[in-house]
Amino acid sequence: MKNIEIKTITLPVEGMTCASCVARVEKVLKKVEGVDNVNVNLATEKVTLSFDPSLADVAKFTEAVADAGYKLLPPEEGSGAVNKLDTESPSEVHHREAYRKLKNEFIFSAIISIPVFIISMLGITSWFRSWFPLSTPETNKLLFLAATLVIFVSGRRFFAAAWNLLKHFSADMNTLVAVGTGTAYIYSTIIVLFPELLNLQADDQHVYFDTAVVIITLILMGRLLEARAKAKTSSAIKMLLGLQPKTARVIRGNIESDIPLQDVIVNDLIIVRPGEKIPVDGTITSGYSSIDESMITGESLPVEKTVGANIIGGTINKFGSFTFRTLAVGQETVIARIIKLVEQAQGSKAPIQSLADRFASIFVPVVIGIALVTFFIWYFIIGISFTGAMLNFIAVLVIACPCALGLATPTAIMVGTGLGASNGIMIKNAESLERFRLVNTVVFDKTGTITLGKPVVTDIICENGISEDELLKATASAESRSEHPLGNAIVNYASEKNIGTSEINNFKSLTGNGIEADLNGDKILVGNLQLMKERQIKINPETELRFNNLSAKGKTPVFVSINNSLSGVIFIADVIQYETKRVVTELKKKNIVPIMLTGDNERTARAIAEEAGIEKVISEVKPSEKAEIIKTLQKEGKLVAMVGDGINDSPALVQADVGIAIGTGTDIAVESADITLINGNIGNLLSALDLSIKTIKTIKQNLFWAFIYNIIGIPLAALGLLNPMIAAGAMAMSSVSVVSNSLRLRRSKLK
Numbered sequence: 001m002k003n004i005e006i007k008t009i010t011l012p013v014e015g016m017t018c019a020s021c022v023a024r025v026e027k028v029l030k031k032v033e034g035v036d037n038v039n040v041n042l043a044t045e046k047v048t049l050s051f052d053p054s055l056a057d058v059a060k061f062t063e064a065v066a067d068a069g070y071k072l073l074p075p076e077e078g079s080g081a082v083n084k085l086d087t088e089s090p091s092e093v094h095h096r097e098a099y100r101k102l103k104n105e106f107i108f109s110a111i112i113s114i115p116v117f118i119i120s121m122l123g124i125t126s127w128f129r130s131w132f133p134l135s136t137p138e139t140n141k142l143l144f145l146a147a148t149l150v151i152f153v154s155g156r157r158f159f160a161a162a163w164n165l166l167k168h169f170s171a172d173m174n175t176l177v178a179v180g181t182g183t184a185y186i187y188s189t190i191i192v193l194f195p196e197l198l199n200l201q202a203d204d205q206h207v208y209f210d211t212a213v214v215i216i217t218l219i220l221m222g223r224l225l226e227a228r229a230k231a232k233t234s235s236a237i238k239m240l241l242g243l244q245p246k247t248a249r250v251i252r253g254n255i256e257s258d259i260p261l262q263d264v265i266v267n268d269l270i271i272v273r274p275g276e277k278i279p280v281d282g283t284i285t286s287g288y289s290s291i292d293e294s295m296i297t298g299e300s301l302p303v304e305k306t307v308g309a310n311i312i313g314g315t316i317n318k319f320g321s322f323t324f325r326t327l328a329v330g331q332e333t334v335i336a337r338i339i340k341l342v343e344q345a346q347g348s349k350a351p352i353q354s355l356a357d358r359f360a361s362i363f364v365p366v367v368i369g370i371a372l373v374t375f376f377i378w379y380f381i382i383g384i385s386f387t388g389a390m391l392n393f394i395a396v397l398v399i400a401c402p403c404a405l406g407l408a409t410p411t412a413i414m415v416g417t418g419l420g421a422s423n424g425i426m427i428k429n430a431e432s433l434e435r436f437r438l439v440n441t442v443v444f445d446k447t448g449t450i451t452l453g454k455p456v457v458t459d460i461i462c463e464n465g466i467s468e469d470e471l472l473k474a475t476a477s478a479e480s481r482s483e484h485p486l487g488n489a490i491v492n493y494a495s496e497k498n499i500g501t502s503e504i505n506n507f508k509s510l511t512g513n514g515i516e517a518d519l520n521g522d523k524i525l526v527g528n529l530q531l532m533k534e535r536q537i538k539i540n541p542e543t544e545l546r547f548n549n550l551s552a553k554g555k556t557p558v559f560v561s562i563n564n565s566l567s568g569v570i571f572i573a574d575v576i577q578y579e580t581k582r583v584v585t586e587l588k589k590k591n592i593v594p595i596m597l598t599g600d601n602e603r604t605a606r607a608i609a610e611e612a613g614i615e616k617v618i619s620e621v622k623p624s625e626k627a628e629i630i631k632t633l634q635k636e637g638k639l640v641a642m643v644g645d646g647i648n649d650s651p652a653l654v655q656a657d658v659g660i661a662i663g664t665g666t667d668i669a670v671e672s673a674d675i676t677l678i679n680g681n682i683g684n685l686l687s688a689l690d691l692s693i694k695t696i697k698t699i700k701q702n703l704f705w706a707f708i709y710n711i712i713g714i715p716l717a718a719l720g721l722l723n724p725m726i727a728a729g730a731m732a733m734s735s736v737s738v739v740s741n742s743l744r745l746r747r748s749k750l751k
Helices: 019-030 057-066 090-122 128-132 137-152 158-168 175-192 208-231 235-243 334-347 351-381 385-398 401-424 430-436 446-450 468-479 485-496 529-534 541-552 580-589 603-610 623-637 647-655 667-672 682-716 724-747
Strands: 007-015 034-040 045-053 247-252 256-262 268-271 281-287 289-292 303-305 322-328 425-427 441-445 456-463 505-510 516-521 522-527 556-562 564-572 592-595 616-618 638-642 656-662 673-676
Touching: 007 057, 007 322, 007 401, 019 034, 019 045, 019 057, 045 128, 057 656, 090 137, 090 289, 090 673, 137 158, 137 175, 137 208, 158 175, 175 208, 175 351, 175 385, 208 724, 256 430, 256 522, 281 385, 281 724, 351 385, 385 682, 385 724, 401 425, 401 430, 401 682, 401 724, 425 430, 430 656, 430 673, 430 682, 441 446, 441 485, 446 522, 446 603, 446 638, 456 485, 456 541, 468 522, 468 556, 468 564, 468 592, 485 580, 516 529, 522 529, 541 556, 541 564, 580 592, 580 603, 580 682, 592 603, 592 623, 603 616, 623 638, 638 647, 647 656, 647 667, 673 682
Parallel strands: 441 592, 441 638, 592 616, 638 656, 656 673
Antiparallel strands: 007 045, 034 045, 247 256, 247 268, 268 322, 281 322, 289 303, 425 673, 456 564, 505 516, 516 522, 522 556, 556 564
C-alpha cells in the first residue's frame, strides 16, 4: 500500500469579513480532491491546509477560492524565519496596504457623509429651507451626487463582494450591507431622477441618501477599529520577532567582525558583551555571565551561565562577556520554533468555535428571509408606506451582520496563546487549550518532572569527630576524578559551599562499589554499604538507624571511610522541585486528582510522592506500559493530563487528553506534547490551567456579545423600533466590543 505524504501549508486569504466568509472558504476548499483538512481563521485572515501534494496544489486552491469570491495569496517564502527581521512578508505587506486603503475609504466616506447627514436632517425644517439657497429638488440632486461618490468609491467593496457571491448563489455580510444600502440608494435615486415611476405625492418624496452613506461610513469605521485591534492580538509574534539583534560579532580566522544575522552559520564563534542580546542559540566556550531569559521562559530572575551552558538567542546578557559556539540558526532556533508553535496555535480552532461556524452557515439566508418577511408584513398587511417598510427591511439586514461571530473565538485564542508565550507556556493548538480546563486527573512522571532530575546532596552524618567541611573536602577530592553522577553531586555541593579540593594519588575505581584514593597520606574509601562490609568498616548502631530511616525516604547513602574508620555518610537524592508541593495542593483544591507514574521501586516512589503530597502512586512501570495506564484511566471516565519530560513519556503524552512537556526535557517529549512549560518550572502548570480557564471564559463572553446584538437587534428592527443608521453603528460596535474584550486578556496575570 502506498504511503501518502500529507503536506501542510498556510496561506493568506483576501476578502473575508465575517463568519459566513470563513464557512464559505472552508466549504469550497474541502471539495478539492486530495485535501485532508482545512482550517480558516478570520482573525489572522489565513487558511491552513493539509493535503496530498500528488492530488492537489496551490493553483487548485487559488482557483477554488477565487470561484467562491475571495482571493488566495501566494505562499510566503521562508515564512517563520527569524533571521530576516527587517523585511516584511507578502501577507504583512498586503495587510498594511489593505489597512491604508480601508483608512482612506473611511476618511473619504466620512468627509462626504457628515454634510449629507446634516443637510438631510435639517432639510426637513422650515428654518433651514428659509435660508438655504437650493430648492428641495436641487438639494436632493446634490445629495444624490454625494451619495453616488460614497456608494461607488468607499462602498464599492461591499457591492463587488456581494456580486461575486451572488454568481455562486452564496451570501455573507457584504450581501446584507449591499442589499440594505443599495435599496436605500436606488429608491432615493428613482425619486430624484424618475419620480413619476413611483407616482408619489410631493410630501412623500423623501430621499434616504443619508441612510445609505452613514451606514457605509459606520461599517467602514467598525472595520477600521477592528483591524487596529486585530493587529494588537498578534503582538506576541511581533514581540518574539523583535528579540533577536540584526547583527552578530563573529570570530572567523582570528578576526572579529560584525556580520548580518542571516549570515551566521552553525559552529561560528560569537562574542557577546555586557548588555547585548544573544543573537542565536549556542553553547558557551569561554567566559561567564548572568542572562535574562524572561522573554523566553517567563522566569524573572537572571540565570547564571558558565562554560558548557546552553544559551538561547534573543535573551539578554546582563553583565559578563563570553564567547559561544552556535548550535542553531534560522528556523532551527528556540525562538523560531516558539514562533512556529504560536502561529500554529493562533491559526487553530477550538471545538467551541463549531457552534459559531454552524450558526454562521445558515445565518445570512435566514436574515434575508426575515428582512423580506418584515417588509411584506409592514407594507402589505399593516399597510404603512413603502418607505417605512423599506427602512425596517434595511434595518434588519444591517443589524444582523455576523462580523462579531467570526471574531469571537480566534481573537481570544490569539491573545491567549500570545499571553502563554510571554509566560513561558507554549500552546500547540486551541483544542488542547480549551480541553485543559476540564481535566480531572493529572498524571506526573517522577524524574525531571516532580523532581529536579539530577542527584543532589540532602543529608550528611559525621562520625569520629570529623567536621562536615572536612568530610566534604576529603570526599570531593577523592570524587574529583570520578565520572559517577553521585560523585559529581558531592563535588558540586562542595563547590557551592566554597570548599576546595586537594590533589589525590593512587585513584582507583572499584566497579559497582565506589572508589579509593590517597589524600595527604590518608587512605580515603568512598562507596556503598557493600564496600564497607567487604573492607570490614564498622558502623555503629546509631548511624545505622539514621541510615535506615533516610534510606527509607528514597535517599541513596554514600559511605566515607578514612584510614579504615567510618568518617561519615553523605545522602544523595533526586529532590522534588520547589514548586511541586504548591502545584499538588492547588490541583487538589480544584478537585483534580494528582497521580505519580514512575519506573522507580515502590519505596523510593512512595517517599517522593509523600513529600510532594501525592497519595496515588503507580510504580515500577515499564516505559512501554505508561501509555496503557493512561488509556486505562481514560476508560474509567477520567479526563487525563500527562506531565513528563523524557523519551519514555512520549507515548503517554500523545495518549493523554492533554500532554504537557517540561521544556528542559527531551525534544521528542516536547514534540509529542500539546503544551510545553519552557523553563521546566512545574509551577507553570497552574499558569497553563489558569490560561485555559481565562481564555475559554473570554470566548464565551465574546460569543455572548456576538449573539446578544442579533438576539436583541433583529426583533427591534423587524418591529420598526430601530433606525438603519443606529443599526449600522450597533453592528460596527459589536465587532469592536468582541475584539476589545479579547484584548483585555493580555493584561491578565496568570496564577
